[in-house]
Each structure stands twice: as C-alpha cells, then as structure tokens.
Amino acid sequence: MIALVDPVSTGVELARAFREEGADCVHVYAAERKAAYDDDPAPRRVLHHDPDGTERRLRELGVGTIMAASEFGVTLADELAERLGLPHHDPALRAARRDKDLMMRALQAAGVPRPDSESVSTATALAGFLDRAPAYPIVVKPRNSAGTDGCTVCPDRTAAETAFARVIGERNLIGEVNESVLVQEFLAGDQYVVNTVSMAGRHLLTEIYGERIDRIDGVPVLRHMLSLRALSPGEQEVVNYAFACLDALGIKEGAAHTEVMLTPAGPRLVEVNSRVMGPCLDPDPYHAAFGYSHQHLVAERFLRPAEFERRFALGYRPAAAVAKVYLRPAGEGTLRSVDGLRLLRRMPGFHSVARLPQTGLPVPDRYLTTGASGIAFLVHEDTALLEHVLESLHELEDAGEFYRLGEPGPS
Numbered sequence: 001m002i003a004l005v006d007p008v009s010t011g012v013e014l015a016r017a018f019r020e021e022g023a024d025c026v027h028v029y030a031a032e033r034k035a036a037y038d039d040d041p042a043p044r045r046v047l048h049h050d051p052d053g054t055e056r057r058l059r060e061l062g063v064g065t066i067m068a069a070s071e072f073g074v075t076l077a078d079e080l081a082e083r084l085g086l087p088h089h090d091p092a093l094r095a096a097r098r099d100k101d102l103m104m105r106a107l108q109a110a111g112v113p114r115p116d117s118e119s120v121s122t123a124t125a126l127a128g129f130l131d132r133a134p135a136y137p138i139v140v141k142p143r144n145s146a147g148t149d150g151c152t153v154c155p156d157r158t159a160a161e162t163a164f165a166r167v168i169g170e171r172n173l174i175g176e177v178n179e180s181v182l183v184q185e186f187l188a189g190d191q192y193v194v195n196t197v198s199m200a201g202r203h204l205l206t207e208i209y210g211e212r213i214d215r216i217d218g219v220p221v222l223r224h225m226l227s228l229r230a231l232s233p234g235e236q237e238v239v240n241y242a243f244a245c246l247d248a249l250g251i252k253e254g255a256a257h258t259e260v261m262l263t264p265a266g267p268r269l270v271e272v273n274s275r276v277m278g279p280c281l282d283p284d285p286y287h288a289a290f291g292y293s294h295q296h297l298v299a300e301r302f303l304r305p306a307e308f309e310r311r312f313a314l315g316y317r318p319a320a321a322v323a324k325v326y327l328r329p330a331g332e333g334t335l336r337s338v339d340g341l342r343l344l345r346r347m348p349g350f351h352s353v354a355r356l357p358q359t360g361l362p363v364p365d366r367y368l369t370t371g372a373s374g375i376a377f378l379v380h381e382d383t384a385l386l387e388h389v390l391e392s393l394h395e396l397e398d399a400g401e402f403y404r405l406g407e408p409g410p411s
Contacts, residue, residue, distance in 0.1 A: 011069030090250025110248035241267035333405035340402030349380035
C-alpha cells in the first residue's frame with residue numbers, strides 16, 4: 001500500500017501514474033486541505049488531524065511506502081514515514097528541505113557552494129544585509145513558497161525595501177504567512193532544472209532543462225523550459241552539483257526537482273524541491289521525448305525497484321527534446337479569444353496544450369509560473385528547430401496576438 005500525502009497540483013498526475021500501474025494507494029490530506037479531501041474520489045482517504053491517529057490508520061491499512069505528492073506534503077510525508085519506520089529522508093535536515101534559508105545553510109555546512117543570502121524579518125535586518133550586499137541587483141523572495149510567488153529582482157535599495165514590505169506578513173502561494181523573507185545575491189548566468197528520482201541515496205537523472213527567464217516589471221517570469229539531449233561539460237557540472245545538493249539536504253528516496261544557475265563562478269543553487277516537478281505534468285509529451293515521465297519513474301522506483309535500478313547503467317539519452325511553454329497574456333483584461341492557438345497548432349513540433357484560460361473571464365496572474373494562463377508542449381528531435389519555434393511563439397505572445405484581451409462584456 002502506497003500513501004500519497006497531499007496529492008494536489010501535480011500530485012494528481014502522480015496518483016494517476018500509480019493507478020495506471022494498478023497500485024493500491026491511500027491519499028492522506030492535511031486538515032487544512034479538507035476541501036481537496038472532500039473532492040477526491042479515491043476509495044481510501046485519510047484526513048490528518050494528529051500524528052498518532054494517522055499513524056494508527058496507516059498501519060491498519062498496511063502502508064509500506066509514504067511520499068509527498070505535492071509541495072504541501074513534503075514535511076508531513078517525511079514525518080509519517082519516520083514514525084512508521086519506512087524509507088525516508090534525513091530527519092535532521094527536514095526543515096531545510098522546505099525553508100530556503102535553512103536550505104542554503106545546509107549547503108554551506110556540507111561544503112557545497114551557495115549564493116550569499118540572509119533571512120530577514122525586520123526592516124532593520126534588511127538594512128544590515130543591504131549595507132554589505134556585494135552588488136545590485138539582489139533578489140527578495142519568501143522563504144517558503146513556489147512558482148516565483150513574491151520573488152522580485154531589485155535594482156537598488158529602494159526597490160529592495162519596497163519588495164520586502166510587500167511580501168513580509170503576507171500569505172504566500174503555499175498558504176503560509178511570510179514571517180521572514182530571504183534576500184539573496186542575484187545570480188547571473190544560465191538557469192537549469194534537474195529532475196531526479198532517488199533510490200537508497202543514489203540519484204538518477206531523469207531530465208535536465210534549460211530555462212528562459214525574462215525579467216518583467218522586476219519579476220522573474222519563466223517563459224519556457226527546453227530539455228537537453230546531450231550535455232556539455234558545464235551542463236554535466238550542473239548535474240553533479242545538483243546531486244551534491246540532494247546529498248547535502250539528506251534526500252534519499254523518490255522525486256526531486258532542483259533549479260540551478262550556472263554562473264561564471266560555477267553552479268549555484270536556486271532551490272531544491274523534494275517532490276515531482278510542477279505545475280503541470282501531462283505525461284504524454286514527456287513519454288514522447290524520454291519514454292517516461294517524472295511521475296511514472298517514481299511509480300516504477302517503488303513498484304518495480306529492480307527494473308528501476310537497471311536505469312542507472314543506461315545513462316541519459318533521450319530520443320527527442322520537449323519544450324514546456326508557460327503561455328502568457330501581454331496585459332491585463334478579459335480573455336476574448338485565443339487567436340494564436342490556430343498558428344501554434346501548425347508550428348513544427350507542436351504536441352498539445354493544457355490549462356488554457358476560459359474566455360469571458362479575466363486572465364490569471366501573468367507573473368506566476370503556475371501555468372494558470374496555459375501551457376504548450378512541443379516535441380521534436382531537432383532542438384535547434386524547437387528553439388526557432390519558441391522564439392516565434394514568444395513574439396506572438398509579446399505582441400498581444402496569442403491571447404486577445406478586452407473589457408468585460410460582448411466582444
């Protein structure tokens with residue numbers, strides 16, 4: 001029996017991957033996600049109120065594996081696995097796997113290079129960091145959140161003070177109040193995503209992506225991710241560094257999603273997320289490029305461990321590249337039509353779209369990388385061709401020719 005903790009967001013796709021394999025699963029929800037618990041049609045569900053009661057119920061069900069099925073479930077899953085004596089990450093580093101400040105301190109303790117950063121909870125503490133900050137710009141972001149929520153690149157002291165005041169004390173995307181904020185040196189270079197699945201402390205590279213991130217109104221906005229088919233020496237260094245970060249954070253089992261910046265001084269961590277990649281994991285584009293998806297490899301690791309273990313000897317050799325595009329409206333307003341979709345579907349490598357916003361409603365927040373404004377997938381053997389298509393697609397978006405916006409009312 002597999003226990004999936006807080007299977008919301010991409011956890012829905014993780015749960016589906018286990019169902020496809022015929023796995024016996026129970027879905028565990030923290031009490032604050034009772035609405036998701038009530039809406040879940042799964043036959044076995046547990047609403048977590050107290051550790052003893054949840055532990056007793058999971059033992060009754062014969063649970064043999066517990067894993068986080070979203071960012072919300074990272075800490076609870078590990079706590080429950082430890083209580084039941086099941087495979088889990090290093091408990092001494094549990095807080096560091098969710099808190100970005102503690103995460104950086106764990107890297108420092110392990111001798112892994114990391115960005116200069118500090119957690120501040122008052123304007124006075126912020127001033128102390130700014131007084132010694134090496135150079136502008138700097139980054140201000142919540143210690144516990146996701147999807148670039150509250151993250152601002154600040155070109156000067158005034159912008160940093162404004163960003164701090166805007167974030168501190170507010171509720172973030174994860175639902176937690178920002179009692180303190182992380183301020184960090186700006187990392188210049190190329191940003192990568194390294195996805196892995198771990199088994200007994202051994203890490204398998206499943207995917208590596210290069211990211212295009214634009215700064216829009218001071219906010220870093222992810223435009224697309226494009227997978228790599230072959231690794232340069234620098235990109236292999238990124239993978240090795242990501243593995244070192246996983247070790248420094250005590251990650252031993254299951255999925256991780258690591259963001260790394262390759263700077264002139266070498267790789268530097270943006271953040272590690274000890275769960276499957278978000279925010280959208282429609283499996284078919286990934287299967288077309290890799291022969292698997294991140295969530296399906298997690299299912300394989302726990303359901304067919306001998307088969308999964310053989311992958312360590314195979315190496316990383318994807319048949320094609322996949323691009324994941326975070327579609328973005330050019331402004332604010334009500335969505336009247338998706339004019340660019342006709343062109344996109346004729347572009348080379350087009351595979352599918354997901355989560356397109358609904359016409360007649362205001363477009364969602366165009367700064368967050370939650371996929372709320374739609375996601376497009378492209379798959380092709382020719383990476384250079386995909387790069388050209390991506391440029392054309394972004395030109396459509398930025399010109400306001402992909403989403404047609406207007407005021408509320410008849411178009």
